[in-house]
Amino acid sequence: MSASTDTINELTRKGYEYGFVTDIEQESAPPGLNEDTVRFISAKKEEPEWMLEWRLEAYRQWLEMASPNWAHVNYPPIDFQSISYYAAPKNQPKSLDEVDPKLLETYEKLGIPMHEREMLAGVAPEGRSNVAVDAVFDSVSVGTTYKDKLAEKGIIFCSMSEAVREHPELVKKYIGSVVPRGDNFFAALNSAVFSDGSFVYIPKGTRCPMELSTYFRMNAGHTGQFERTLIIADEGAYVSYLEGCTAPMRDENQLHAAVVELVAHKDAEIKYSTVQNWYPGDENGKGGIFNFVTKRGLCEGANSKISWTQVETGSAITWKYPSCVLRGDNSVGEFYSVAVTRGRQQADTGTKMIHMGKNTRSTIISKGISAGHGQQSYRGLVRVLPAASGARNYSQCDSMLIGDQCGAHTFPYIDAQHPSAQIEHEATTSRISEDQLFYCMQRGIGAEEAVSLIVNGFCKDVFKTLPMEFAVEAQKLLEVTLEDSVG
Amino acid sequence: MAMLEIKDLHAAVEGEEILKGINLTINAGEVHAIMGPNGSGKSTLSKVLAGHEGYEVTGGQVLFEGRDLLELAPEERAREGVFLGFQYPVEIPGVANTYFLKAAVNAIRKHRGESEIDAMEFLKLIRDRMKMVKMDEALFKRPVNEGFSGGEKKRNEIFQMAVLEPKLAILDETDSGLDIDALRSVSEGVNALRDPERSFLLITHYQRLLNYIQPDFVHVLVKGQIVKSGGKELAQELEQSGYALFEENAA
Numbered sequence: 144m145s146a147s148t149d150t151i152n153e154l155t156r157k158g159y160e161y162g163f164v165t166d167i168e169q170e171s172a173p174p175g176l177n178e179d180t181v182r183f184i185s186a187k188k189e190e191p192e193w194m195l196e197w198r199l200e201a202y203r204q205w206l207e208m209a210s211p212n213w214a215h216v217n218y219p220p221i222d223f224q225s226i227s228y229y230a231a232p233k234n235q236p237k238s239l240d241e242v243d244p245k246l247l248e249t250y251e252k253l254g255i256p257m258h259e260r261e262m263l264a265g266v267a268p269e270g271r272s273n274v275a276v277d278a279v280f281d282s283v284s285v286g287t288t289y290k291d292k293l294a295e296k297g298i299i300f301c302s303m304s305e306a307v308r309e310h311p312e313l314v315k316k317y318i319g320s321v322v323p324r325g326d327n328f329f330a331a332l333n334s335a336v337f338s339d340g341s342f343v344y345i346p347k348g349t350r351c352p353m354e355l356s357t358y359f360r361m362n363a364g365h366t367g368q369f370e371r372t373l374i375i376a377d378e379g380a381y382v383s384y385l386e387g388c389t390a391p392m393r394d395e396n397q398l399h400a401a402v403v404e405l406v407a408h409k410d411a412e413i414k415y416s417t418v419q420n421w422y423p424g425d426e427n428g429k430g431g432i433f434n435f436v437t438k439r440g441l442c443e444g445a446n447s448k449i450s451w452t453q454v455e456t457g458s459a460i461t462w463k464y465p466s467c468v469l470r471g472d473n474s475v476g477e478f479y480s481v482a483v484t485r486g487r488q489q490a491d492t493g494t495k496m497i498h499m500g501k502n503t504r505s506t507i508i509s510k511g512i513s514a515g516h517g518q519q520s521y522r523g524l525v526r527v528l529p530a531a532s533g534a535r536n537y538s539q540c541d542s543m544l545i546g547d548q549c550g551a552h553t554f555p556y557i558d559a560q561h562p563s564a565q566i567e568h569e570a571t572t573s574r575i576s577e578d579q580l581f582y583c584m585q586r587g588i589g590a591e592e593a594v595s596l597i598v599n600g601f602c603k604d605v606f607k608t609l610p611m612e613f614a615v616e617a618q619k620l621l622e623v624t625l626e627d628s629v630g
Numbered sequence: 631m632a633m634l635e636i637k638d639l640h641a642a643v644e645g646e647e648i649l650k651g652i653n654l655t656i657n658a659g660e661v662h663a664i665m666g667p668n669g670s671g672k673s674t675l676s677k678v679l680a681g682h683e684g685y686e687v688t689g690g691q692v693l694f695e696g697r698d699l700l701e702l703a704p705e706e707r708a709r710e711g712v713f714l715g716f717q718y719p720v721e722i723p724g725v726a727n728t729y730f731l732k733a734a735v736n737a738i739r740k741h742r743g744e745s746e747i748d749a750m751e752f753l754k755l756i757r758d759r760m761k762m763v764k765m766d767e768a769l770f771k772r773p774v775n776e777g778f779s780g781g782e783k784k785r786n787e788i789f790q791m792a793v794l795e796p797k798l799a800i801l802d803e804t805d806s807g808l809d810i811d812a813l814r815s816v817s818e819g820v821n822a823l824r825d826p827e828r829s830f831l832l833i834t835h836y837q838r839l840l841n842y843i844q845p846d847f848v849h850v851l852v853k854g855q856i857v858k859s860g861g862k863e864l865a866q867e868l869e870q871s872g873y874a875l876f877e878e879n880a881a
Contacts, residue, residue: 577684582720585680586734586790587708587741596733600724600773 161389161420165249165362169281171230174365176223178202181335184229188304191311201324201334208328214491215520215552216460218396218433226398228336230281230366246280249360274354274385275300277341279370281362284339289353299344300355303371306342313344317375321404321441321468329400329462330437333369337402340370345380345411354610356385361421361432367398374404376411378444383414383610389457392422392430396459401436409444409471414452416609417465418617421457426515428487431459438465439495442474442503450477451494452608454617459488464522466495469503469531476505479605483621484517484549493523493554498534498564507538510602513549520552527564535565542572543601545594573601595621631696633658633798633829634679640689641678647688648674650854656798659826663840664833665865666851667873672833673717675851676802679831680714681707694798708734709741713796715787717803722774727786728756730774731793738794759792763819781812788819799823800831805839817842837869852876 172183181202185195210221232243275289277300284302293300299310306314324334341357361368376382399421407413415438424431434457440449451465467476478494496505511519519542527534542551553570575597583593599606599618606614634656641649648671656662666672678685679692681704692699699707722730735755736746747755760767765785775783784804791799801820805813820830820843832845840848840862848864849856850873857876858864 576720578720579722581680581682581704582716582722583730583734584704585708585714585716586730586794587705587737588730588733589705589737592733592737596725596730597722600722603724 161422165245167243167245167362168233169230169362170233171227171281171366174225174227176226176228176336180228184336184338187229187231188307190304190307193311193315194307197318197324198335198337201331202336204325205328205331205335208325208331210328214462214522215518215554216462216489216491218460218489221396221398221433223332225365227366228369229338230362232280246278246286249280249362274356277302277355277357279339279341279357279359281338281360281366281368284341287341293351293353296349296352297346298349298351299342301342303337303340303342303373306373310342310344313375314342314373317373317404317406318371319404321406321439322402322437327437329435330402333371333400333402333437336367337369337371340372340401340403341374341384342372343374343382343384345376345382347377348379349377350380351382354383354385356387358387360389361397361399365395365397367400370399370401372401372403373406374413374415375406376408376413376447378408379410380408381412383416385416385418385610387418387420389420389422392425396424396431396433398433398435399458401438403436403438403465405438405440405449407440407442407444407447407449407474410446411444412448412450413440414450414610415440415465417451417453417455418620419453419455419457419461420620422459423457423486423488424459426486428459428516431488432457434458434461434463436461436463438463439468440466440476441468442471442476442500444474445471445500446473447471448475448477450475450479450608452479452605453481453492454605454609454620455480455482455490455492456620458490461488461490461492463492464494466497467505468497468499469505469534470499471503472500473502473504474500475503477608478505478507478509479608480509481512481602481605481617481621482510482519483512483514484519485514487516489518491520491522493521495524495526496536498525498527498531498536500531502533503531504534505536507536507540508604509538509540510605511540511542511551512545512598512601513542513551514545515549517549518552519550520554521570522554522556524556524558525566525568526558527561527566529560531561532563534561534563536567538566538568539604540568540570541601542570543598544572544574545598632656632693633660633695634699634831635693636690637692638690639675639678639692640687641674642686642688643674643684648685648854649678651690652851652854652856654849654856656829656831658797658829659824660847661824661830661832661843661845662847662849663845663862663865664831664849664851664856665835665837665868667877668835670851670873671854672835672851673802676714676800676831676833679707679800680704680712705737706741708794709738711797713791713794713799715784715791715799715801715804717806719775719783719787721776721778723776725774727770727772727774731756731790734790734794755793759789762822763789763792764815765789780807781809781816784808784812784816785819788816788823792819792823795828797827798829798831800833802833803835804832805834805836813839814842837865840865850876
């Protein structure tokens with residue numbers, strides 16, 4: 144129709160930067176899922192018997208369940224027998240020094256620091272923390288940095304597989320305590336076949352001295368990734384954790400079904416940030432990751448706090464609702480989200496805030512941006528249980544539309560069972576108007592820069608909650624993602 | 631060479647011809663005022679000159695410093711030195727005024743082959759121009775026009791003009807919606823920017839703006855054509871007689 148509509152259309156067709164494949168010798172399980180698959184994975188990870196039993200029970204529950212269909216997304220039925228549930232590089236390193244150079248190169252290309260030299264050389268300026276990384280490649284963790292340094296403070300940061308072997312008492316106590324095996328279809332599937340993910344334990348009264356992060360990379364074709372992450376902050380502990388995700392461009396749809404559980408004890412705080420950039424498929428919707436994820440945090444003790452921040456720009460389909468169960472009195476739950484859908488991407492995302500304790504508070508800020516033929520839904524539940532006197536919630540859900548082929552939907556659910564509950568919900572939908580674009584252009588600012596400026600302004604409330612390095616990365620990612628949305 | 635030469639300009643909006651052969655020449659340092667009743671095509675003229683895509687040029691020519699202006703994209707016109715002060719400046723939520731203006735300044739500098747402005751230099755420029763147009767520093771830190779009153783938005787336009795230092799400033803109904811104090815201070819800002827190298831095209835419905843900004847020439851636009859041109863006394867004449875006389879003649 145008009146020039147800026149053309150620009151907008153182009154801006155939504157940008158290529159994907161991380162779509163390369165690492166050519167490395169891998170071994171994988173043959174496609175298909177049955178009890179033997181579960182046994183195979185458990186054996187590969189040299190797990191104790193109780194872990195295998197736990198998985199098998201999950202598998203049996205999963206068999207009885209049906210794939211959920213209430214989300215506002217469309218996709219063909221997934222053939223769970225055509226997926227391989229395990230893939231790993233053949234040469235498993237024993238330490239960081241032994242990691243295959245090809246893998247190191249891969250993470251270098253992705254901008255992930257897999258070396259500890261910055262801190263070892265002492266160049267990190269005072270007050271600015273380094274980032275410890277656990278790198279997960281398909282089904283296994285290929286390396287974790289700063290483990291020893293963290294261990295000095297009693298902090299455990301390792302892959303889930305290692306935790307099952309080395310810290311069985313902690314894993315046994317907490318796994319499935321926030322997201323039970325039979326919680327939902329995809330959580331049950333994950334519980335049966337979960338491969339790797341990160342395990343974090345911060346002891347009493349300890350403030351984790353650096354950001355912890357896990358970088359998830361899917362490389363193998365015809366394979367699903369089923370990560371499982373468990374983070375426990377003991378009384379008075381603090382941790383900030385980041386996760387990033389990318390995958391090669393493939394014509395097939397690949398399944399990523401993760402479970403993340405957080406437990407914050409009395410006076411503890413967990414800040415969990417995600418920059419999700421799985422391959423979104425091409426402009427016609429071919430290929431891309433199905434990102435079906437269950438993330439939930441339990442504010443177990445009084446005055447505890449869990450904060451989720453997510454920047455979701457990738458995946459063909461996103462289905463995730465990072466939630467907080469506010470059990471401790473005066474506990475606080477937060478959810479900050481920026482989600483972008485373009486091309487043929489679909490996202491149904493939001494949060495659940497379950498108020499159980501007295502004077503619990505929650506905040507929800509959701510910013511959805513749809514461009515191209517993208518479809519996006521915010522779905523959120525605020526529930527105040529009968530014992531939760533003095534509970535408060537504030538929700539703000541804003542949607543921005545770029546172009547006229549996309550859609551934004553909001554499904555807020557509110558269930559207040561205590562008369563003193565205070566719940567506020569605000570929602571807006573706006574369009575990047577041609578007037579805004581023209582205004583910027585009349586000041587000399589090019590169309591692409593103008594769109595990025597307007598979108599960044601729209602997302603500011605969320606970006607300012609991200610750790611500094613991540614905020615910069617998120618802004619850049621948004622620029623790359625929306626580049627060519629105008630032309 | 632003239633700063634701006636408009637020759638037999640025709641333009642349409644959604645297929646309806648609004649400008650029906652405009653001729654106008656503006657030299658460097660001159661201040662021209664275009665007056666006309668509602669619907670005469672005043673705002674259309676400003677949008678066409680700035681390159682708004684919703685307006686289709688159906689005939690004629692516009693030269694800016696001898697170059698074909700209509701060939702250029704809107705941002706290129708801006709970088710070349712054409713500034714439009716909007717009648718209804720838009721809000722850009724979450725984007726700080728500073729950030730926005732710095733992006734604009736740098737886009738223009740880049741166009742001229744200059745390096746990006748450094749932070750200190752930018753701050754100095756901003757402070758200087760805020761003083762010049764009596765802009766409140768608090769406004770400058772807020773997001774672009776968000777929650778500004780009508781008067782604050784207009785003042786922000788003048789402030790942006792002061793920072794960007796255009797060669798040609800087109801001010802579209804800058805006086806509309808202003809009370810007398812705001813009108814006076816906005817006008818003072820414009821007067822402070824008058825310069826032998828800078829031209830102004832003031833678009834207004836009312837004569838009162840011209841009490842504060844003395845134009846060199848006044849043109850009466852009716853039904854898409856300039857029906858009369860004269861000196862500043864023409865504005866007073868219009869105030870007495872109204873546009874009715876011209877509208878009859880044009881019909």
